[in-house]
Amino acid sequence: MLGLCKECITMNDYKQLHDELRSFHDLYPEEFSLLYRNNQTCTLNERLMKYQLKFNLLEIINRQVKSSYRIYSYQSCFFITDYKTNSLDQVFSPYDEEVNICAPFYTNELFKNQRVLEIGTGCGLYTTLAAEKDCTVTGVDINPKAVEYAKFNILLNNVQQYAKVMAADIESMLPLVPEYDLVIASLPYMPNPPTLSEKKTYSDGGEYGWKLSLQAISQISKRLNSRARLKMYTMNLGNEHTSYIELNPYFFFNDLPVSVTLTKICANMHIFSDWYTHKFSNNNNQAVILQWLDHLKARNLNYMHYVTLEITPASKFSLTVKRKDYNLNIAYPRSKNIYSPIV
Numbered sequence: 544m545l546g547l548c549k550e551c552i553t554m555n556d557y558k559q560l561h562d563e564l565r566s567f568h569d570l571y572p573e574e575f576s577l578l579y580r581n582n583q584t585c586t587l588n589e590r591l592m593k594y595q596l597k598f599n600l601l602e603i604i605n606r607q608v609k610s611s612y613r614i615y616s617y618q619s620c621f622f623i624t625d626y627k628t629n630s631l632d633q634v635f636s637p638y639d640e641e642v643n644i645c646a647p648f649y650t651n652e653l654f655k656n657q658r659v660l661e662i663g664t665g666c667g668l669y670t671t672l673a674a675e676k677d678c679t680v681t682g683v684d685i686n687p688k689a690v691e692y693a694k695f696n697i698l699l700n701n702v703q704q705y706a707k708v709m710a711a712d713i714e715s716m717l718p719l720v721p722e723y724d725l726v727i728a729s730l731p732y733m734p735n736p737p738t739l740s741e742k743k744t745y746s747d748g749g750e751y752g753w754k755l756s757l758q759a760i761s762q763i764s765k766r767l768n769s770r771a772r773l774k775m776y777t778m779n780l781g782n783e784h785t786s787y788i789e790l791n792p793y794f795f796f797n798d799l800p801v802s803v804t805l806t807k808i809c810a811n812m813h814i815f816s817d818w819y820t821h822k823f824s825n826n827n828n829q830a831v832i833l834q835w836l837d838h839l840k841a842r843n844l845n846y847m848h849y850v851t852l853e854i855t856p857a858s859k860f861s862l863t864v865k866r867k868d869y870n871l872n873i874a875y876p877r878s879k880n881i882y883s884p885i886v
């Protein structure tokens with residue numbers, strides 16, 4: 544259980560933990576990402592450990608240090624999130640490739656006192672970054688465990704004056720959408736075969752990955768006030784050159800009184816064999832996955848494209864595409880910034 548629930552924790556303890564993480568990170572940037580990993584000798588900082596223990600972020604069992612939490616750093620902020628687990632309510636762990644696209648996209652144009660709603664806040668990363676700009680931010684997530692982490696991270700980064708989070712799903716937030724200047728929808732986008740028995744809350748985007756994104760586009764954009772925007776990040780199936788959203792824009796936007804800017808498309812992430820087969824390598828669902836990959840490949844949907852979408856209320860439909868290809872090189876299993884348990 545995270546330290547949030549401990550009565551003896553004070554705001555000063557959060558500050559101390561943040562300060563210790565900062566100084567350790569600045570002194571040993573390489574070790575920071577490898578802390579406690581695979582029993583290797585690394586610079587163990589006693590002061591940092593003291594606070595990690597206080598917040599239950601570490602355990603000492605048989606004189607060995609263990610952690611099931613990951614600590615992710617972005618700019619001046621730190622975020623506690625899950626190390627990879629088998630549990631279906633695992634809290635999404637941000638990673639650089641995605642955050643480097645989304646953080647500027649979501650927050651660059653924000654200014655003081657704007658009202659921001661993030662749907663699918665996860666560990667609270669973008670909620671925190673928006674609050675750092677002195678916006679009033681509400682973050683919601685369907686997963687109560689994610690909300691617990693987001694609360695922790697808001698206190699850790701000292702933005703509680705501007706940010707609040709709660710457990711809620713997209714449906715229940717719809718009536719409140721008109722109150723906000725910016726709605727960020729960071730929803731699950733991984734395609735999952737319908738027959739898959741294990742679907743993680745953070746990654747289940749339905750059969751083609753766009754189930755929740757489509758819901759967000761159609762339901763939120765109708766409710767935006769005239770000055771507001773919806774910003775989304777999603778992944779989109781397609782072929783090597785073109786994303787499905789470009790090929791079939793009316794499938795996504797038909798009948799919507801919105802103008803849409805597809806700000807970035809990052810192609811060349813040939814995920815299927817690598818990502819899924821690694822993910823399900825020791826898993827009973829492997830046969831289901833392989834069959835389903837064949838099904839997509841047969842439809843020439845064998846590439847994933849990163850897509851950022853900005854939607855503003857407007858009288859006329861328009862679709863602009865600006866392409867940017869990223870040479871993504873995502874290796875699995877990832878090791879960066881992960882505290883892995885020592886067994």
Ligand SMILES: C[S@@+](CC[C@H](N)C(=O)[O-])C[C@H]1O[C@@H](n2cnc3c(N)ncnc32)[C@H](O)[C@@H]1O
Pocket residue numbers: 635636637662663664665666667668669683684685686689711712713714729730731732744745746755
């Ligand atoms: C891909 S994760 C993104 C998390 C976070 N924004 C980030 O980038 O670190 C998607 C998040 O959406 C949440 N989610 C899934 N379905 C939802 C729904 N119907 N309403 C609200 N949140 C949902 C998941 O629990 C998960 O935390």
